[in-house]
Amino acid sequence: MYKIQTLNNISVKGLDRLPRDRYEVASEIGHPDAVLVRSFKMHDMVVPETVVAIGRAGAGVNNIPVEAMSQRGVAVFNAPGANANAVKELVLAGMFLAARNICQAWDYTRSLEGDDASLNSQVEAGKKQFVGFELPGRTLGVIGLGAIGVKVANAASALGMNVVGFDPGITVGRAWELESDVRQAHTVDEVVGQSDFISVHVPINDHTRNLINGDRLRMMPAGGVVLNFSRAGIIDDEAAIAALDEGHLSAYVNDFPTNLTRQHPRCITLPHLGASTREAEENCAVLVADQIRDYLENGNVRNSVNFPEVVMPRGGKGDRLSLVNSNVPNMLGQISTALASAGLNIDDMYNKSRGDLAYTLVDVEGEIPAGVIEDLRGIEGVLAVRVIR
Numbered sequence: 001m002y003k004i005q006t007l008n009n010i011s012v013k014g015l016d017r018l019p020r021d022r023y024e025v026a027s028e029i030g031h032p033d034a035v036l037v038r039s040f041k042m043h044d045m046v047v048p049e050t051v052v053a054i055g056r057a058g059a060g061v062n063n064i065p066v067e068a069m070s071q072r073g074v075a076v077f078n079a080p081g082a083n084a085n086a087v088k089e090l091v092l093a094g095m096f097l098a099a100r101n102i103c104q105a106w107d108y109t110r111s112l113e114g115d116d117a118s119l120n121s122q123v124e125a126g127k128k129q130f131v132g133f134e135l136p137g138r139t140l141g142v143i144g145l146g147a148i149g150v151k152v153a154n155a156a157s158a159l160g161m162n163v164v165g166f167d168p169g170i171t172v173g174r175a176w177e178l179e180s181d182v183r184q185a186h187t188v189d190e191v192v193g194q195s196d197f198i199s200v201h202v203p204i205n206d207h208t209r210n211l212i213n214g215d216r217l218r219m220m221p222a223g224g225v226v227l228n229f230s231r232a233g234i235i236d237d238e239a240a241i242a243a244l245d246e247g248h249l250s251a252y253v254n255d256f257p258t259n260l261t262r263q264h265p266r267c268i269t270l271p272h273l274g275a276s277t278r279e280a281e282e283n284c285a286v287l288v289a290d291q292i293r294d295y296l297e298n299g300n301v302r303n304s305v306n307f308p309e310v311v312m313p314r315g316g317k318g319d320r321l322s323l324v325n326s327n328v329p330n331m332l333g334q335i336s337t338a339l340a341s342a343g344l345n346i347d348d349m350y351n352k353s354r355g356d357l358a359y360t361l362v363d364v365e366g367e368i369p370a371g372v373i374e375d376l377r378g379i380e381g382v383l384a385v386r387v388i389r
């Protein structure tokens with residue numbers, strides 16, 4: 001029986017991928033083999049020693065101590081692209097809310113008092129405060145052209161906007177998905193200098209913290225709108241509020257409210273709603289549950305953020321060895337020597353590295369004795385060993 005600990009609510013559709021006769025799933029469970037999580041901050045918890053895999057039912061993994069898990073040989077998976085459409089739709093909604101002053105106008109309507117005739121005259125007198133502008137012909141700058149950024153760029157292009165994108169690490173696949181009229185920028189400054197709207201779609205890390213700061217906000221044309229549906233800290237909140245107060249920015253839309261932003265009249269903050277649709281929650285949970293199951297039952301690695309992609313079909317009738325080690329010379333030699341010393345013949349083998357880590361699957365003829373597993377664990381540089389029967 002595999003044991004799975006859930007640290008957030010995970011869609012039932014995803015949990016249904018883990019058959020009850022082989023998986024026990026609970027928020028509190030002793031000796032879990034794997035963890036399923038959404039935004040729960042795992043940095044503050046002690047991850048049980050029994051955990052071999054963590055599945056993030058979403059995109060961002062900044063709530064997971066990925067580096068520490070790598071050093072323990074724990075695989076971390078996410079669900080790339082599975083919530084991208086949900087975020088794209090909310091970004092589009094944010095652009096419309098800002099361009100048409102919808103939040104302020106709605107507040108105004110709700111504040112009115114009187115009978116319907118009086119309301120009508122207040123509506124007609126008051127609406128001029130909320131005159132907005134239209135999107136065609138305006139320029140959107142998209143920073144980060146991954147699963148979400150590409151969808152946002154293409155949707156804006158379909159609305160008649162000029163779109164300029166920046167992503168020095170764009171993959172060939174994402175570049176193929178982009179509409180041909182999305183222009184490429186070579187620097188962030190080039191994007192902000194020409195964009196009426198800026199939307200960031202990058203992970204939070206040391207390169208992206210305060211990516212949009214006061215200097216860059218000042219480079220934007222006056223009346224600009226900035227949107228942050230990625231992570232708190234990518235846009236400097238204080239600088240954005242200052243730019244709103246100076247009248248240089250017209251709106252700041254973001255998914256990560258703080259006490260500084262949430263009451264500001266030109267700041268539209270939402271409670272981290274980007275991925276909160278039924279569809280996205282199901283897509284993420286299903287994808288990540290399938291990946292965790294394949295890792296536990298077959299050792300296969302798909303969509304990991306710290307392990308190399310390793311998928312080896314199950315053909316052999318004997319044990320499968322799953323081994324995580326530091327990416328240093330002579331590991332494979334030592335692994336095969338340990339197996340050969342027990343007279344085990346290797347049926348199939350797959351070894352791949354990623355950065356400082358390497359991952360190996362070995363199918364052997366017969367059963368791997370407990371002593372050999374201990375020998376393998378004793379090899380310097382071996383981080384984790386599992387036998388899958």
Ligand SMILES: NC(=O)c1ccc[n+]([C@@H]2O[C@H](COP(=O)([O-])OP(=O)(O)OC[C@H]3O[C@@H](n4cnc5c(N)ncnc54)[C@H](O)[C@@H]3O)[C@@H](O)[C@H]2O)c1
Pocket residue numbers: 058059060061080081083084087143144145146147148149166167168169170171201202203204207208229230231255272273274275276
């Ligand atoms: N608000 C929400 O609910 C919500 C939902 C999903 C994702 N997110 C956030 O959005 C982020 C992006 O998600 P995604 O699915 O598009 O991820 P992704 O990995 O598909 O795309 C990220 C892109 O950013 C690019 N990038 C990285 N650093 C960059 C930099 N300094 N400048 C320009 N580009 C850079 C990468 O090359 C990559 O193409 C996630 O990391 C997460 O933090 C938020």
Ligand SMILES: O=C(O)[C@H](O)COP(=O)(O)O
Pocket residue numbers: 038039057058059060061083272274275276
């Ligand atoms: O990175 C993500 O996928 C989002 O921030 C979604 O977070 P959530 O799963 O807590 O909604």
